[in-house]
Amino acid sequence: MLRHLQTHQARVPAYILENVPLLGDTRSHVMANVHQIRSWIGPAVLLDAARVGSRAHRPRLWWTNLLPREVLRRAYEIVPRSSHLIVDSILDIGQCSQVVKVVDRSPMAMVNRVGQPKMVLPTFVSFPTSHAYREGGPGLVWDTCLQQLVEPNVDEKDRAMGFPIGMTFVPSISEVSRRQVLGQAMDLNCLTWIVSLGMAEQRWLRATFVIVTPLVSSLPTVTVEASTGGEESYTFHPWSTWDVLGEHVKVVAHDVGGVCCSSGVPLGDLEERVASPKVFA
DSSP states (O other), X not given: OHHHHHHHSSSOOOXXXXXXOOTTOOOHHHHHHHXXXXXXXXXXXXXXXXXXXXXXXXXXXXXXXXXXXXXXXXXXXXOOOOTTOOXXXXXXXXEEEOOOOSOOXXXXXXXXXXXSOOOOBOOOOSSSSOGGXXXXXXXXXXXXXXXXXXXXXXXXXXXXXXXXXXXXXXXTSOHHHHHHHHHTSOOHXXXXXXHHXXXXXXXXXXXXXXXXXXXXXXXXXXXXXXXXXXXTOOOOOSOSSGGGGHHHHHHHHHHHOOOOOOTTOOGGGHHHHHHOOOTTO
C-alpha cells in the first residue's frame, strides 16, 4: 500500500506504523513474518508510551518516515518525563492508585518506583481481566465508595492514553467493546510526540531543498521543496493530512522541545534540541 501511494501521488504521504513487539515469541512462522516486514519497511524503534507522557505502559514497535530512525531512538532515550504525571490525576473522584510494590522491567520504561505514587498503569489489552487487572493485580485502583480494588473504567483508560474524555463513548457501544478498541489503539501521547518531532525537524532544517529518504527501503528517495525565512516562515511538508492533529501536536512539541537531524548534523546536538522549547515560538 505504501509503495502504491508513494508512486501514484504527487506528494509523498507521511506514515506512522505501530505493532506489538514479539516479547520472546520465537516460533518459526512468526520470525519469518518479522524478517519479511523488515525487508519491506526496515527495522523498527521500540517505544514505551509511558516514557513520553502516557499514564499506561504500551511498549510498541514504531516505523515512520517523518524523521530518521536514529533520531527517534535517541530522542526517546533522553526525553525527560515530568514527575507530576501520575495515575491519580486521570482517575475519577473517589478512585486512587495503589502504591508501587514492584519496579518496572524491560522493555517497559522504568518510571514506577517502589513506595512512590504510581506513575503508570500496566498495558491495557483488548480482553477483560488480564493478569495485571485481576486478583489484586498492580493495574487495579482503590474505590473509596466500594472499599475494594477495581479495574479502571473506560473513561479513565481514555484519559490515561491521552484521549479526550468520552472519546470512545457511543450510546450503542458497550463498555466491553470500548475496552477492546482501546486495547488495539495507538497511544495518543506517543503518536503526537512522534509527529511533533517530525514537525520540529522540518522547521529546524529551513533548507531550500531537503532530501527526505522514506524508511521503506524499497521505495525511491524524493526531493521536498521547503521555504526559508525568518520566524514567521512556513515550511512545506510532503504530507497533507497531519493538520487534523496540528494544534495538539504543537502543544506537545512546545512541552518536549523540538528535535531534528539531517545529513551532516551530529546526533550529539540532539540533547540541546530536546531541551529547547522555542522551535514552535
